[in-house]
Amino acid sequence: MQGGAWLPIAFEVVLLVGALAVLLVAVVAGRDRRFWGPAAGLAFAGAALAGVLQWREVSTSGAGLFFTAQGVSFAKSPMVVMDGLSAFGAIVLGLVGFVGFLAAWDLVAKVGRRGPELVSLLLLSLAGLHMMMATPNLVVIFLGLETASISFYVVAGFLRRQKGSAESSFKYFLLGSLASALFLYGVALTFAATGSLTLYGGNSIRDFFSSTIVTQPGILLAGMALMLVGIAFKVSAAPFHQWAPDVYQGAPTGAVGFMAATVKIAGFAALARIFGAGLVSQVDTWTPIVAVLAAVSMVVGTVLALVQSDVKRMLAYSGVAHAGYILTAMTAGVAGVPAMWFYVSTYAFMVVGGFAVLSTVSGSDSSKVPLDDLKGLVKRSPEMGWLMTFVVLGMSGMPFFAGFVAKVFSFVTATAVPAPWPANDHGYLWLVVLGVVMSVVGLAFYFRIIGTMFSTPDDQAELQEAGLPVRFAVIVSAVITVAFGIVPWPLIEAVRDAFPI
Amino acid sequence: MTDFLWLLVALPLAGAALNLILGKRIGEPRSGWFGFGLIAISFVIGFGASLGFFAGTSNPQTIYLFSWIPAVGADAAILWDPLSALLTMIVTGVGALIHLYSIGYMHGDDRYPRFFAFLNLFIASMMILVLASNFAVMFVGWELVGLSSYLLISFWFTKPEAAAAGKKAFVVNRIGDWGFLVALMLIFMTFGTFDFRTIFENAPAMFGVGAGTITAITLLLFVGAAGKSAQIPLYVWLPDAMEGPTPVSALIHAATMVTAGVFMMARSAVLFELAPVSAGVVAVVGTLTALLAAVIAVAQTDIKRVLAYSTISQLGYMVLGIGVGAYAAGVFHLTTHAMFKALLFLGAGSVIHALANQQDMRKMGALRKAMPITFITMAAAWLAISGMFPFSGFWSKDEVLAAAFARGGAWLILYVIGLGVALITAFYMTRLFAMTFLGSSRWDEGVTPHESPRTMTVPLVVLGLGTVFLGLFNTPARHAFEHFLEPAFSGVEQVEGLSIGLISTLAVVAVIVAIVGIIIGLRRYNTEVLPDETGAFWRRALAAFGVDDLYGRFLVAPGKAVADWWASVVDPKVVDGAVHGIAKGAIGGGERARAVQSGQVRWYAAVVAIGAVALVVFLLVLGGGF
Amino acid sequence: MTVTVTWYLVLAAALFSMGAAGVLIRRNALIMFMSIELMLNSVNLTFVAVSKHLGLIEGQVAALFVMVIAAAEVTVGLAIIVAIFRFRSSANVDELSELRG
Amino acid sequence: MPVLLLLVGLPLVGALVVGILPKKRPELVFPVSLGASTASLAVALYVLWEFEAGTPALQFIEDLRFSTILDMGWRVGVDGISLFMVVLTAILFPISIAASRSVTDRVKTYMILMLVLEAGVLGVFVALDLLLFFAFFEIVLVPMFMLIRLWGSDNRRYASMKFVLFTAAGSAFLLASIIGLAVMTGAQIGTLASFDIRNVLAIQLSGTAQLLLFLGFAIAFAIKVPLFPFHTWLADAHTEAPTAGSVILAGVLLKMGTYGLLRFNLTLFPEAAVRMAPYLAILGVIGIVYGAAVAIVQPDVKRLIAYSSVSHMGFIVLGMFAFTTQSLQGSVFQMISHGLTTGALFLLVGMIYDRTHTRKIADYGGLATVMPVYAGLFLFAAFASAGLPGLSGFVGEFTILVGSYLSFPVMAIVAGSGVILAAIYLLWAYERVFTGATNPKIEGLKDLDFRELAIMAPLVVLIIGIGVYPKPVMDRVEPSVELILDRIESATTYQVPLVGRSSAVVDIEYGEFDVHEGGEG
Amino acid sequence: MAEAIVFIIFALVAIAGGLTMLTARNPVYAAVGLLSTMFAIAIMYVLLDAHLVAAVQVIIYAGAVMTLFLFVIMLIGVDRAQAYGDRPLIQKAMTGVVAVGFFATLVLAGREVWVTGSDAFGTPDLNGTIENVAKELFGNWTIVFLASVMLLTIAAVGTIALAHFPSGEEDGAS
Structure with missing residues (x-):
C-alpha cells in the first residue's frame, strides 16, 4: 500500500474536505446554492470514486488494515480496515449519497441561507456511516454511528418551524440516543467479557474466542444482544422501528430518502462486520435472534403499512418490512452478506427514488404526503408517475425489478445454510415462507399506491416540473431498479466479494 | 358407389353452410330448392351404394376417411352395412320429401334460408350418426342432431314457448347423453377402442352372457337411447318439441332423430344379446312407455301433441322389439313408422296450414271435402298406425308383438300390454282422424280451408305409397327385410321363428283389436257434436299426468335452489368469506397495531427498552447464559 | 472485603437501569435527556473498571471518546429541545405526539 | 437465431415503441401495437411450422446462464405442450388488441400494458428455468392489475386488488417451493442454488420434501387455474375487467395454472403427484359441478362465463391427474379449446357491452331479432363451450372423460354431468338474452360490423378446425405427455391403467367384413 | 477495606443522585441529582486509578454538560415543580419491570463471571495518567481522535442550523 497509503480513509477525507469546502465557499462566495452546490456534488462523487479505487485495490491486493503509526505490526489493534465490505459499502454509500443529495436539491433551495449547513451535515453523516463499516473497533463503530445519527437528528428537524419536523427531530434524537446508549453498553459488556474492543487483528475478540473456551457466556451474550438492539434500531427492524414512521413522516421529504437509505446501508454493513466477522464463532447463538427480528419486522412492517393513508408512513413501514427481508439474508451468518448487499444496495436507490418522487409531488419541505396527493400522477406527470411505478414495483418485489432478485437472493441464502434453531438442514425455511407470504400481503399497499397513481386525477392540472437534479435522481433510481432486475448478475457477482475479512 | 359415401355428410353440410352464409342472397324459393336438391342427391348416392345389399352381392365394410382423435383411436370412418344403408335411405328419403314439403310450408317466413340451413345441418348430423363406424363418431352425430333439433324447435324463437321447448329438448x-357418455367411457376401458367392428367381434369372446360389464354398458346405452328416443323417464321433451314448425316435427320428431336411440341399440345388438337383464329392462321400459304415451294421447286436443305422444308410444314398440331381441323387427317398425308418422305429421301440417295455424282438433272437422289429397293419404296413415291389414304398420307392429309372444313366460305380459296399446292406438288415431276430417265443421270464422300447394301434396302422396306398400317387404312368409339386414346382425342369434299358423292367429287377433279400436273411435267421434271430455281422467291425461310438474317440483326446483344457495351463500359467504376474513384480520391487526404506534415518545422508548430486555433474555436463554 | 471489579460493574448496571427507567418514566424532555446521560456515564464506569481489571488502557480511551460524543450529543440535543420548547412553558414530551399511527 | 427470444421480445419492443411514440400521433398507437403482437404471432407460427412432431424433446432451446452463484438464466424451449400454449397466446393477443378499438381513454398506456402482458405470458410458456418461469408468472399480475383497475367497470378497485392478492398468495407458496427446490438442487451440484429445470429433474427428493414442494406448487397453480375453492377471484376479475382483459384472463392466464401443474407438479414430483392425484382430481370434479351450477343462476353474463370457466378448468385438472395418455392429451387440448371458446364468448359479450353498457341478462331479451348474426355467433360460441361435438370443446372434454374414467371412474361419471349443466346454463342464458320478444331498450342496435366479424373469424375457424381435425395437435402433444407418464411410471410403483397408454389403444382394421355364416357370433 | 468504605459511600451517593433525578419534581433538583451521581462516578474513576478520566469527567460533565442543562432549564422556563399528573399506572409498572428486569437479568447473567479470569483487579499497577492515556490516544487511536473532528463539526454546524434564528429568515416552514 505504498501509493495508496491514505486510500483506506480516502472516503472520509474526501467528504470532510467537501463539507468544509462547502461551508467555506458559502462564507466566502455567498450562500447561493449554485456556488457551493458543485463542491458538494463533487465531494459525493469523489467519495464514490474513492470507493471504486478501494474496491480495485481490494480486489487486486487483498484487504488491508490501516494503522496510524508506520511499521505497526498486525499484533496491534487496527482502527481502519479496507476490505470488500468497506470498499463496496463506500461505492454504494457514495452513489446513494450522491443521488440522495440530488433528490434533496429542491429542499436545499427551500431552506435558503441554511443550505450549506444542511449539505455539510449530509456529507459528514455519510463519512460517519462509512466509519461504521470500515473499522474493526467497536468504539469507532459507535463514533461513526453517533456522527451520522447526530447529523440526521439535525436534518430531520431542519425545518424547525414546522411542527412535524421538530417533533420528528426530537423523537429521533431521544430514541436514537437511547438506542446508542444501549449499543454502547453492549460494547462495554463485550469488552468486559472478552477483554477486547477490536473485532479482529491483534488481541481481538476473534482471537479471544479461538483461544478461550467460554463457559459462562452470560455477560457476553448480554453485550451481543444490546449491540444487536442498537443496530436493529438504526435499520428500523421491529420492534425497534417505532421511530421510523414518525421521523420519516415529519422530516423534510427531500432529505428522508437520503436518511433512510444510507443509514440502512451502514447499519447492515456494521451488522455484517460485528456479527458476521467479529462474532462469527457465535453464529449459532445470534442467527436465531436475527431470524426472530426478521420475522417480527416483516409482519409488523407489512401489516402496519396496509392501514396507512400517508405515503411517507407507508414507505417507512415498508422499510421496516424490508429490514426484515434483509435480516432474513443475515440469518445465514456471514454467508448472507452478499445477499444482504444486493438487497441493501438496490433497495437504497428505491428508497431515495421513492421519496424524491414524493418530494416533487407534495413539495420537498412537506411533512405529510397523503395518498391522495399521488392521485392521477401518471396523468399529471407521466415521467414521475411511471418512474414511481417502477420504484414501487421494485419495492414490492415484482420480477424484473431489482427487489425481486434481492428477495430471492436473500431467501435462497437463508435456506442454504443449516440453521441452529430450530435445528435443521434447510436453514430458516419458516422465515422464508413467512417472507413470501408477507411479500404478498405487502402487494396490497404497493398496488394501492400504483392504482392511485394511475387513477383519474381530481384536477387535470399538470404537476409543477421538478428541478433537474431531482428528476435525475428519480431517473437514476428507477433505472437502477429496473436494470438490476433484468440484468442482476453483474451485481450478484460483485457482491460475492463484498465480504468482511 | 361407396367411394362417394362421404358426400352423404359433406353435401348436406355444404348446403347448411351455404344457406347460412349466402342464404339471403340466394333468395326464398331457391334456397329451399337448393337444400332439397342436395338431399335428393344424397338419397341417390345412398340408394346406389345400397344396391349391393339388395342384391346380396356386397359385404359390409368400413371406409377410412381420416384420423379424428388418435388418443382414443377414434377415426372418422364409415361403417357401410345394411343397417346404415337402410337408415341412410330413410333419412335422406324422408328428409328429401320433407325439404320439398317445406318449400311450400315455410313460404313467406323471414328466415326461410336459415330454416333450410338447419334442415340440411340436421340431415348431415343424422348421417354422421348413421354412418359412424365407431361409438365416438356416432356420439358426434348423436349430439349434433340434438343441436339441429334445438335450432329447429326454437326456430320461431320470438315465441318464448318455442325457445323454452328447444332448450328443454337439448337439455333432456x-x-x-350423459348415460351414453358414461357407456362410452366404460366401453373404451373394456375394449380399448370405440370401433363397432372390433368391439362386436371381441365382445362374445371376452364376456359370457350376463357379464356385469356388458350389462352396465348396455344399460347406460339405453339411458342414452331413452333420451333420444323419448322413453320413460326422458320422454318429456318430445311433446314440447311440437313448438317447432311442422316439417321439423315430421322429420325429426317422428321419422328420424327419435329413432336414433333404436338405431343405436340395434347397432349394439351384439352387446344386448350378452346382457339379458338389460334387454329385459329395455323391453319393460319400452312397453310401459308405449302404454303411458298412448293413454296420454287419448286425451290430447292439439293435433300435433296427439301425434307426438303417438310417436312416443310407437317408439316404445320399437324399443320393445329391441328388448325382446327382435332387432330386425324393431328396425322394421322404425322404417314403417318413419313413413306413416312423417305422413301423419305432414298431413297435420297441411291441415294446420289450411286452417291458418289452427292446431286444436276441436276447431277442425269435416275437412274431407276441402282437402281430398290430404284426406286420402292421412287415411292410409291412420289405418297403418292402427295396425290394419295390409298396411305397413300392421306388419311391423305384428312382428314386434309376435317376437314378444314367442319369448313366452313373463314376456307374455308385455305382449298383452302391447296388444292393449294397439287397441288404444287405434282408438285415439281414429279420434284424431274423425275429429279432423269427419263429422261437422267447427272451424273458426273466416277460415276457408283449401288443399295445400303441390310441393306439399307430392310428399304426402309419396309417403302414402310407402305407408301402404312398405309392409309387404317383410311378411311372415317372405322375410325380405330381415334378410336384407342380416349382415348387420351377423353376430346376433335370431329369435326362433314361430310357426306360420301361430303367426296367423296372432295377426288375426291384432287385426280384431285394431278394428275394435277403430269402431269405438268412429262411433264416439264421427258425430255432429263432440262428446264431453272434461272428466277427471281426461283432465289428468290431457295434462300428461303432471309429469312435467313433478319434474319441475322435484328435480328442477331443488336443483335451482341448490345452485342459488351455492351462488348466493356458499360462494360469497363461505368461500369468499374466508378470504375476506383473512383480509379483515390483516387490516384489523394493522389497525390494532396502529394504536400501539401512539406517537408518544415515552411509549416508544418503553418498547425499545422492553425489546432490549427481551432480546437479552432470549439470547441468554439461547446461548446458555443462564 | 476487597473491592472487586464486579462491584463496579454491578453499580454501573444499576445506574444504567436507573437511566433507562428515567427515559421511560419522566415526561420532561430535559430529564429524559439527563437519564440518557446517566446511562452513558454508567457505560463509562464499566469501561474504566474493565480497563483497570484487564490492564488495558484502551478502556479509558474509550471512555474519553464516549465523553466527547456525549458532549456533542448534548449540544445538539439541547439545541433541538430549545428549538422546540423555547416558546412553550413546558418541556412535556407527551405534547409531541402529532405524528402517529 | 434465438427464435423464442424474438417471440417474447417482439411485444416488448412493441411496447417500447408505443411508449416513445410522439403524443401528437395518437393514430399510430393502434397499428403499432397490433403489428407487434402480429409479428409475435408470426414467430409463433414459424415455431409451430418448424416444430418436429413425434418427439418429446424440447426444441428451440436457448440456454444462457447468467449467474454462477444462483445458476439462473435465460433458458427457454418448447415441447408439445408449451408449443400450443404459445400459439394460443400469440393468436389471442392480436385478436384482443384488435377488439380493443373501443378503448378511448389512455390508449397508449393500455396498449403498452397489453404488450407487456403478452410478453409475460409467452415467457411463462417457454421458460425452462424455474426462476424465469416464476418471474414471468408473477409479472403478469402487474399489467393485468392495471387493465382491470384502469379500464374495468364499477367494482374494479375491489376486483383488481382481489385478483392480485389471490394469485400472488398462490405465488408465495410457489416462490417458497422454487427456492427450496433450487437450494436443494444447488446443494447437490455445488452452487448456492440452481434454477435450471434439467438440474432439478436430476436430483433425488425425499418423500416428504416432494410432498411439501408439490403442495407449494399446487396451491399456486390451483389458485391460478382456479380450482375450487380458490375460484372466487375469478368471477370478480372477469366481470370487472375490460373485454380484452377478460379474454386474456380466461384465454391464457388461467392456462398458466394448468400448464404449471403439468410442467412442474407432474414432472418434478411424480411420487407426490401420484399420492395427491385423487384429491386434486376431486377438487377438479367439484369445480366442474359447482362452477356450472353457480353459473346457472348468475344474473350477469360475464359472471356466468367466468363460472363456466371454473367448470371447464375443472375438467382440465381432472384429466391431468388421471394419468392416462388420453386424459392428459385431453387436458392439453382442452386448454387450447377453452382459450378459444371462452375467448370468443368474452369477445362477444364485450361487443354487446360496447353498445349497451350493461351485462345484466335481465336487460336483454329477444336480441336475436335485432342482431341475428351476433346471435348466431354467440350460439356457436356457447355450443363450442358446452362441448358440442365437431367443435374443439368436445374433443378436449371427451378425451379427458374417457381417459379419466380409466383411473377415476366415479369422478369421471360425476364430471360427465358437467356436460348437462353446461347445456343448461348456456342455453338458459341464451334463451333469456336472445329469444322471446325484443326488449324495447335494445331495439335498433346495429349488428356486428366487418371489423368485429374479422375479429371473430379466426376463432370460429380454429374452433371448428381443431374440433374436426385435432390430429395435428394431438400428434405433437402425445409424445410429451407420454414422457410424463414414463417418468411417473419409472419413478413410482404406479402403473397407468390398462389402455391408458396410446400403445394400448387397439388398432382398427378397415375394409370389408368377413360375414359369419348362419348368423352365429 | 478503606477502599470498600469509600466505594460504598460513593456508590450510595451515585444511586441516591440517580433516584433524585428519577423522582424530583423540579427539573433543577433532577439536574442536581445527576450532578452528584457524576461526581460520585468521578470518585470511582479515582479509585480505579483513572485520573485523567476522572478529571475530564469533572470538567466536561459536571462542568460543561450540567451547566448547559441548567442553562437550558432556565431558558425554557420549566424550572418549576411539575406534577406527575395523569401518568398512568401501567407506565409506572412497566418502567419498574423494565428497569428492575434489566438489572436483574444482567446480575443473573453475570452472577458467576462478569469478566474473564479472576474477579479481582488484574493489574493494579495500571495508572490512567495523562501520559499513559496520551500514549495510547495519540498512538493507536490517532485516526479516531482525528475522526472525532467530524463529530464536533457536526455538533457545531447542527447547533447553529437549529438554534440560530437570524431575523426575518424564512426557512420553508409554514
Whole structure:
C-alpha cells in the first residue's frame, strides 16, 4: 500500500474536505446554492470514486488494515480496515449519497441561507456511516454511528418551524440516543467479557474466542444482544422501528430518502462486520435472534403499512418490512452478506427514488404526503408517475425489478445454510415462507399506491416540473431498479466479494 | 358407389353452410330448392351404394376417411352395412320429401334460408350418426342432431314457448347423453377402442352372457337411447318439441332423430344379446312407455301433441322389439313408422296450414271435402298406425308383438300390454282422424280451408305409397327385410321363428283389436257434436299426468335452489368469506397495531427498552447464559 | 472485603437501569435527556473498571471518546429541545405526539 | 437465431415503441401495437411450422446462464405442450388488441400494458428455468392489475386488488417451493442454488420434501387455474375487467395454472403427484359441478362465463391427474379449446357491452331479432363451450372423460354431468338474452360490423378446425405427455391403467367384413 | 477495606443522585441529582486509578454538560415543580419491570463471571495518567481522535442550523 497509503480513509477525507469546502465557499462566495452546490456534488462523487479505487485495490491486493503509526505490526489493534465490505459499502454509500443529495436539491433551495449547513451535515453523516463499516473497533463503530445519527437528528428537524419536523427531530434524537446508549453498553459488556474492543487483528475478540473456551457466556451474550438492539434500531427492524414512521413522516421529504437509505446501508454493513466477522464463532447463538427480528419486522412492517393513508408512513413501514427481508439474508451468518448487499444496495436507490418522487409531488419541505396527493400522477406527470411505478414495483418485489432478485437472493441464502434453531438442514425455511407470504400481503399497499397513481386525477392540472437534479435522481433510481432486475448478475457477482475479512 | 359415401355428410353440410352464409342472397324459393336438391342427391348416392345389399352381392365394410382423435383411436370412418344403408335411405328419403314439403310450408317466413340451413345441418348430423363406424363418431352425430333439433324447435324463437321447448329438448337429451357418455367411457376401458367392428367381434369372446360389464354398458346405452328416443323417464321433451314448425316435427320428431336411440341399440345388438337383464329392462321400459304415451294421447286436443305422444308410444314398440331381441323387427317398425308418422305429421301440417295455424282438433272437422289429397293419404296413415291389414304398420307392429309372444313366460305380459296399446292406438288415431276430417265443421270464422300447394301434396302422396306398400317387404312368409339386414346382425342369434299358423292367429287377433279400436273411435267421434271430455281422467291425461310438474317440483326446483344457495351463500359467504376474513384480520391487526404506534415518545422508548430486555433474555436463554 | 471489579460493574448496571427507567418514566424532555446521560456515564464506569481489571488502557480511551460524543450529543440535543420548547412553558414530551399511527 | 427470444421480445419492443411514440400521433398507437403482437404471432407460427412432431424433446432451446452463484438464466424451449400454449397466446393477443378499438381513454398506456402482458405470458410458456418461469408468472399480475383497475367497470378497485392478492398468495407458496427446490438442487451440484429445470429433474427428493414442494406448487397453480375453492377471484376479475382483459384472463392466464401443474407438479414430483392425484382430481370434479351450477343462476353474463370457466378448468385438472395418455392429451387440448371458446364468448359479450353498457341478462331479451348474426355467433360460441361435438370443446372434454374414467371412474361419471349443466346454463342464458320478444331498450342496435366479424373469424375457424381435425395437435402433444407418464411410471410403483397408454389403444382394421355364416357370433 | 468504605459511600451517593433525578419534581433538583451521581462516578474513576478520566469527567460533565442543562432549564422556563399528573399506572409498572428486569437479568447473567479470569483487579499497577492515556490516544487511536473532528463539526454546524434564528429568515416552514 505504498501509493495508496491514505486510500483506506480516502472516503472520509474526501467528504470532510467537501463539507468544509462547502461551508467555506458559502462564507466566502455567498450562500447561493449554485456556488457551493458543485463542491458538494463533487465531494459525493469523489467519495464514490474513492470507493471504486478501494474496491480495485481490494480486489487486486487483498484487504488491508490501516494503522496510524508506520511499521505497526498486525499484533496491534487496527482502527481502519479496507476490505470488500468497506470498499463496496463506500461505492454504494457514495452513489446513494450522491443521488440522495440530488433528490434533496429542491429542499436545499427551500431552506435558503441554511443550505450549506444542511449539505455539510449530509456529507459528514455519510463519512460517519462509512466509519461504521470500515473499522474493526467497536468504539469507532459507535463514533461513526453517533456522527451520522447526530447529523440526521439535525436534518430531520431542519425545518424547525414546522411542527412535524421538530417533533420528528426530537423523537429521533431521544430514541436514537437511547438506542446508542444501549449499543454502547453492549460494547462495554463485550469488552468486559472478552477483554477486547477490536473485532479482529491483534488481541481481538476473534482471537479471544479461538483461544478461550467460554463457559459462562452470560455477560457476553448480554453485550451481543444490546449491540444487536442498537443496530436493529438504526435499520428500523421491529420492534425497534417505532421511530421510523414518525421521523420519516415529519422530516423534510427531500432529505428522508437520503436518511433512510444510507443509514440502512451502514447499519447492515456494521451488522455484517460485528456479527458476521467479529462474532462469527457465535453464529449459532445470534442467527436465531436475527431470524426472530426478521420475522417480527416483516409482519409488523407489512401489516402496519396496509392501514396507512400517508405515503411517507407507508414507505417507512415498508422499510421496516424490508429490514426484515434483509435480516432474513443475515440469518445465514456471514454467508448472507452478499445477499444482504444486493438487497441493501438496490433497495437504497428505491428508497431515495421513492421519496424524491414524493418530494416533487407534495413539495420537498412537506411533512405529510397523503395518498391522495399521488392521485392521477401518471396523468399529471407521466415521467414521475411511471418512474414511481417502477420504484414501487421494485419495492414490492415484482420480477424484473431489482427487489425481486434481492428477495430471492436473500431467501435462497437463508435456506442454504443449516440453521441452529430450530435445528435443521434447510436453514430458516419458516422465515422464508413467512417472507413470501408477507411479500404478498405487502402487494396490497404497493398496488394501492400504483392504482392511485394511475387513477383519474381530481384536477387535470399538470404537476409543477421538478428541478433537474431531482428528476435525475428519480431517473437514476428507477433505472437502477429496473436494470438490476433484468440484468442482476453483474451485481450478484460483485457482491460475492463484498465480504468482511 | 361407396367411394362417394362421404358426400352423404359433406353435401348436406355444404348446403347448411351455404344457406347460412349466402342464404339471403340466394333468395326464398331457391334456397329451399337448393337444400332439397342436395338431399335428393344424397338419397341417390345412398340408394346406389345400397344396391349391393339388395342384391346380396356386397359385404359390409368400413371406409377410412381420416384420423379424428388418435388418443382414443377414434377415426372418422364409415361403417357401410345394411343397417346404415337402410337408415341412410330413410333419412335422406324422408328428409328429401320433407325439404320439398317445406318449400311450400315455410313460404313467406323471414328466415326461410336459415330454416333450410338447419334442415340440411340436421340431415348431415343424422348421417354422421348413421354412418359412424365407431361409438365416438356416432356420439358426434348423436349430439349434433340434438343441436339441429334445438335450432329447429326454437326456430320461431320470438315465441318464448318455442325457445323454452328447444332448450328443454337439448337439455333432456343431454341427460340421456350423459348415460351414453358414461357407456362410452366404460366401453373404451373394456375394449380399448370405440370401433363397432372390433368391439362386436371381441365382445362374445371376452364376456359370457350376463357379464356385469356388458350389462352396465348396455344399460347406460339405453339411458342414452331413452333420451333420444323419448322413453320413460326422458320422454318429456318430445311433446314440447311440437313448438317447432311442422316439417321439423315430421322429420325429426317422428321419422328420424327419435329413432336414433333404436338405431343405436340395434347397432349394439351384439352387446344386448350378452346382457339379458338389460334387454329385459329395455323391453319393460319400452312397453310401459308405449302404454303411458298412448293413454296420454287419448286425451290430447292439439293435433300435433296427439301425434307426438303417438310417436312416443310407437317408439316404445320399437324399443320393445329391441328388448325382446327382435332387432330386425324393431328396425322394421322404425322404417314403417318413419313413413306413416312423417305422413301423419305432414298431413297435420297441411291441415294446420289450411286452417291458418289452427292446431286444436276441436276447431277442425269435416275437412274431407276441402282437402281430398290430404284426406286420402292421412287415411292410409291412420289405418297403418292402427295396425290394419295390409298396411305397413300392421306388419311391423305384428312382428314386434309376435317376437314378444314367442319369448313366452313373463314376456307374455308385455305382449298383452302391447296388444292393449294397439287397441288404444287405434282408438285415439281414429279420434284424431274423425275429429279432423269427419263429422261437422267447427272451424273458426273466416277460415276457408283449401288443399295445400303441390310441393306439399307430392310428399304426402309419396309417403302414402310407402305407408301402404312398405309392409309387404317383410311378411311372415317372405322375410325380405330381415334378410336384407342380416349382415348387420351377423353376430346376433335370431329369435326362433314361430310357426306360420301361430303367426296367423296372432295377426288375426291384432287385426280384431285394431278394428275394435277403430269402431269405438268412429262411433264416439264421427258425430255432429263432440262428446264431453272434461272428466277427471281426461283432465289428468290431457295434462300428461303432471309429469312435467313433478319434474319441475322435484328435480328442477331443488336443483335451482341448490345452485342459488351455492351462488348466493356458499360462494360469497363461505368461500369468499374466508378470504375476506383473512383480509379483515390483516387490516384489523394493522389497525390494532396502529394504536400501539401512539406517537408518544415515552411509549416508544418503553418498547425499545422492553425489546432490549427481551432480546437479552432470549439470547441468554439461547446461548446458555443462564 | 476487597473491592472487586464486579462491584463496579454491578453499580454501573444499576445506574444504567436507573437511566433507562428515567427515559421511560419522566415526561420532561430535559430529564429524559439527563437519564440518557446517566446511562452513558454508567457505560463509562464499566469501561474504566474493565480497563483497570484487564490492564488495558484502551478502556479509558474509550471512555474519553464516549465523553466527547456525549458532549456533542448534548449540544445538539439541547439545541433541538430549545428549538422546540423555547416558546412553550413546558418541556412535556407527551405534547409531541402529532405524528402517529 | 434465438427464435423464442424474438417471440417474447417482439411485444416488448412493441411496447417500447408505443411508449416513445410522439403524443401528437395518437393514430399510430393502434397499428403499432397490433403489428407487434402480429409479428409475435408470426414467430409463433414459424415455431409451430418448424416444430418436429413425434418427439418429446424440447426444441428451440436457448440456454444462457447468467449467474454462477444462483445458476439462473435465460433458458427457454418448447415441447408439445408449451408449443400450443404459445400459439394460443400469440393468436389471442392480436385478436384482443384488435377488439380493443373501443378503448378511448389512455390508449397508449393500455396498449403498452397489453404488450407487456403478452410478453409475460409467452415467457411463462417457454421458460425452462424455474426462476424465469416464476418471474414471468408473477409479472403478469402487474399489467393485468392495471387493465382491470384502469379500464374495468364499477367494482374494479375491489376486483383488481382481489385478483392480485389471490394469485400472488398462490405465488408465495410457489416462490417458497422454487427456492427450496433450487437450494436443494444447488446443494447437490455445488452452487448456492440452481434454477435450471434439467438440474432439478436430476436430483433425488425425499418423500416428504416432494410432498411439501408439490403442495407449494399446487396451491399456486390451483389458485391460478382456479380450482375450487380458490375460484372466487375469478368471477370478480372477469366481470370487472375490460373485454380484452377478460379474454386474456380466461384465454391464457388461467392456462398458466394448468400448464404449471403439468410442467412442474407432474414432472418434478411424480411420487407426490401420484399420492395427491385423487384429491386434486376431486377438487377438479367439484369445480366442474359447482362452477356450472353457480353459473346457472348468475344474473350477469360475464359472471356466468367466468363460472363456466371454473367448470371447464375443472375438467382440465381432472384429466391431468388421471394419468392416462388420453386424459392428459385431453387436458392439453382442452386448454387450447377453452382459450378459444371462452375467448370468443368474452369477445362477444364485450361487443354487446360496447353498445349497451350493461351485462345484466335481465336487460336483454329477444336480441336475436335485432342482431341475428351476433346471435348466431354467440350460439356457436356457447355450443363450442358446452362441448358440442365437431367443435374443439368436445374433443378436449371427451378425451379427458374417457381417459379419466380409466383411473377415476366415479369422478369421471360425476364430471360427465358437467356436460348437462353446461347445456343448461348456456342455453338458459341464451334463451333469456336472445329469444322471446325484443326488449324495447335494445331495439335498433346495429349488428356486428366487418371489423368485429374479422375479429371473430379466426376463432370460429380454429374452433371448428381443431374440433374436426385435432390430429395435428394431438400428434405433437402425445409424445410429451407420454414422457410424463414414463417418468411417473419409472419413478413410482404406479402403473397407468390398462389402455391408458396410446400403445394400448387397439388398432382398427378397415375394409370389408368377413360375414359369419348362419348368423352365429 | 478503606477502599470498600469509600466505594460504598460513593456508590450510595451515585444511586441516591440517580433516584433524585428519577423522582424530583423540579427539573433543577433532577439536574442536581445527576450532578452528584457524576461526581460520585468521578470518585470511582479515582479509585480505579483513572485520573485523567476522572478529571475530564469533572470538567466536561459536571462542568460543561450540567451547566448547559441548567442553562437550558432556565431558558425554557420549566424550572418549576411539575406534577406527575395523569401518568398512568401501567407506565409506572412497566418502567419498574423494565428497569428492575434489566438489572436483574444482567446480575443473573453475570452472577458467576462478569469478566474473564479472576474477579479481582488484574493489574493494579495500571495508572490512567495523562501520559499513559496520551500514549495510547495519540498512538493507536490517532485516526479516531482525528475522526472525532467530524463529530464536533457536526455538533457545531447542527447547533447553529437549529438554534440560530437570524431575523426575518424564512426557512420553508409554514
